[in-house]
Amino acid sequence: MEVRAGRVLVHCAAHGAGRPVLVLHGAGVDHREAEACFEPLLRDVPGLLRVYPDLPGSGRTAAPPTLGSADDVLATLLAFADAVAGAGPCLLVGHSAGAYFAAAMAARRPDRVAGLALVCPLLPGVRDVPEHRVVAGPGGLGDDGFAGYFVVQTPEMLDRYERFVAPAAALVDEAAMERIGARWELSGDDPPYPGPTLVVAGRLDSTVGYAAAVDLLGSAPHASLAVLDDTGHALPHEQPELLGALLAEWLRRVERAG
Template sequence: MYREVGGVRVHHVEHGDGVPFVVLHGAGVDHREVAGALEPVLAGVDGLRRVYPDLPAHGRTAAPAHLGGGDDVVEVLLRFVDRVTGGGPFVIGGHSLGGYLARAVAARRPDRVAGLALVCPAGRRARDVPPHRVLHDEPGAADVLDRADVPGFEEYLVVRTARTARAYRDHVLPGARLCDEEGFGQVYGRWELRDAPDADAPQPYPTLVLAGRHDASVGWADAVRLLDVYPRASLTVADGAGHALLHEQPDLVAALLRHWLAGLGLPAT
């Protein structure tokens, strides 16, 4: 489905009823990466309406010419969230760039945010990023992929198994193939926001921060620093995972999400 906000037709997928949980994907993919990883967990939570939009220049959301940077994307997301939530309380989260944008949206709507979930969140500049290091390379793991897709899989995953290869094939590649490269450059060439999401004051809502100990894209040290921004944050830096934490440690992510949601009054059934 689509919603027209700020001159942008935002494509999104929804599941369930209840408190809206808006989940933002990372750069270069679409909603299917986060939805594919999280729906097996979130579908078992009563009273939770999951909303997965495609960011501008991703998936089926175009990037009109008036969008020229991350601040413009945040304005679109604010209008989108206001529309889909009807001005009521909501939960928001994101992976990678989606986490950075989710922080900005939450900071602009602090009185309505019931909770914030960040998975391998990007920051204004990644510091202390470890080198890419393969932790597990199962023989024949990439056999389910076309040969042309293997380099991307090997660049993204530090845990290479048949299971993570299937996750990459089913949830990452479809969106990657739809990414509008020209629109992406137009919008995300200036992806850093003018004001940091935490520029005003510590943010009071229950926050879950998950990072991969071997994340060669954004690292984990900046995630630790978020404890100063979110006084009600829980933090996990997971061994056995990199930037693809959602796919490499799905059971851990599921357990931590369930615990956090239960704290919001949204227990799994």
């Protein structure tokens, strides 16, 4: 389905009914990766409308030439959330660059967000990023994209990469990504989101590391933090059972918070 969000017509997949939960994918992919990873963890939770948009310049969501910065993407996502959630609060889940935008959305409009979950978040202050290394699998599988993304390099993970990650590459608007990437830092200095928050990072994440995610624990007043060993930036693929348990606990906190 498509939703008008300001200047952008956002393509998305949606499942279920109830309180909207917007799940934002990372850079270089589209909604199919987020859907493949998070839908099995959320589909049995009653009362949730799970929405997986293609971010501007990814998948089937075009990025018009007037969209030229991270601030423009954020404005689009806020308009998209308004269109999908209406007057009620929504839940936000983000992976990688999607977490960067989800955190900013929650900080800008805390009264419109019931809970925030950040997985392998791209955050300001990225540092101490470890070198990539493989912890499981025979090695020598797949292309360079797979080899540099997964630390669990088994045939099962390669199958997931080839079905849910690699197909998005041909749909990425490289010119738009370059344009937005040149102005990637969001403006403003909003305080962290004060509501129920989950932060999950991979100890072996060679893309964004985990140190900046750990920093959030000191500033977000209702954040739970998990740093998973033997896991990289592809954490939602590599640790689905543990991620599912953490999301379930987060949803219980959201319900308690009302």
